[in-house]
Amino acid sequence: MDETQLLLGNQLCFPVYSASKLITKAYKPHLDRLGVTYPQYLVLLVLWEQDLQTIHEIKQKLLLDTNTLSPMLKRMEKMELLHRKRSKTDERSVIIMLTAQGKNLRKQALQIPEQLMTSMACxxxxxxxxxxxxDTLSVLIQQLQKIVNK
Amino acid sequence: MDETQLLLGNQLCFPVYSASKLITKAYKPHLDRLGVTYPQYLVLLVLWEQDLQTIHEIKQKLLLDTNTLSPMLKRMEKMELLHRKRSKTDERSVIIMLTAQGKNLRKQALQIPEQLMTSMACxxxxxxxxxxxxDTLSVLIQQLQKIVNK
DNA sequence: TGCGATTTTATCGTGCACGATTCAAATATA
DNA sequence: TATATTTGAATCGTGCACGATAAAATCGCA
Structure with missing residues (x-):
């Protein structure tokens, strides 16, 4: 058995974990200006791309579960970023719809990705x-999803 | 302004964020056998590499703050994986020391990295x-640490 | 030596993550 | 039609993350 396998520096999991936390931290000053958290920003990205989606659709795109999304979307409703309403055609589904305020935040967000890409480059x-x-991470994610059989 | 910048598929942040969560999920069945969570496993990796470290040293290596580490280390002390004691030479510092049980877990963990690497490859x-x-992520992390000026 | 600044840890509050469970609506099947 | 199964949300409990704050020990420097 290779004893060096357990060295922190030899792990792949740790850089991914650290990079994720550091990216969130790098986004924070920008997102503070919008008044949203990083996971809330991801929800907005999905809704800016296409408004009027069910919680189930958002869940599929962000790989989040309803036990995370439900309370988060309620907080965002209280912040008046979006509305929640039951689907007419399927009473089980809840449709999420941006408010005018939620749509307007998009303008302020437009420059964020470029600013981040610039500051992350070196x-x-x-x-x-x-x-x-x-793109490499996207390939890994495809494989990971098979492993954890979602 | 490039309107496609805000598409979820064009973000770097999202794949990093998703990969991190999926890796944690992929580790879970292995770590369940050890009875520890993923962040607790990271603490063990650090301590297996070198026992008897201060909270400050662990914090530097894992890029975690004491408001995360302090409660976590107390939970791990209650699980009898480690001991906490004040440093004789500097009463501010708390030294973390593995118990026999904490050291023994290493044997069970030895095969985890290889199993994960195998299942993540495709x-x-x-x-x-x-x-x-x-290694690419490690470069990015270096840059991110400069941005968030820790 | 004395005292302000720094270091190290701990605590509090909020917001994710997520396993497990519950519930109602919709769908499948007998 | 009646019953069983599946699906979509919500809720609960635990454990991170992390900003803000506090407290004690140490250090730096006049």
Whole structure:
């Protein structure tokens, strides 16, 4: 048995875990100006792309469960970013719809991705490298989803 | 302004965030056998590598703050995985020391990294690709730490 | 030596994550 | 039609994350 397998520096899980937390932290000053948290920002990205989606659809796209989304969407409703209403055709489903305020935040958010990409790039990692990293992670995610059989 | 910047599929942040959650989920069945959570496993990795470290040292290595580590280490003390004692030379510092049980868990953990690497690899992403991904993320983390000026 | 600044840890409050459970609506099946 | 199964949300409990604050010990420097 290879004893070096357990060294922190040899793990893949730790860089992914740390990078995720650090990216969230890097987003924070930008998202503070919008008054939303990072997971709330992800919900807005999904709704800006297409308004009027069920909780189930949002859940599929963000890989989040309803026990996370339900309370979060209620907080966002209280913040008057969105409305929640039962579907007419299927009373089980709840449809999420942006308010005018929720739609307006999009304008303020437009510059965030570019600012982040710029600040994350450096001499050892240009923007092309970041995009390649994104695509590499997407491949990993596909494989991980098979493992955890969602 | 490029309107496609806000599409979920164009973000780097989302794949990192999802990959992190999915990796944690992929570890769960293995860590359940050890009776620890994923962040607790990270603490054990650090302590297996070198026993008798202060909370400050663990904090530096895992990029976690004391408001996360303090309660977590107390839970792990209650689980009898480790002891906490004040440093003789600096009464501010708390030194963390593994119990026999905490040390013994290492044997059960030895095979976890290899099992995970095997299950994460696939035809579109071999183990060499995973290692390269790890190193790419490490570069990104260096840059992110500068941004969030820890 | 004395005292302000820094370091180290702990605590509090809020917001995710997520396993487990519950419930109602819709669908499948006998 | 009646019953069983599935589906979509919500709720509960536990454990992170983390900003803000506090408290004690140490350090730096006049």
């Amino acid at each position: 001499e050892d990692m240009n923007q092309a490298g970041l995009i390649q990293l994104r | 035809e579109d992403m071999n183990q060499a690709g995973l290692i390269q991904l790890r």
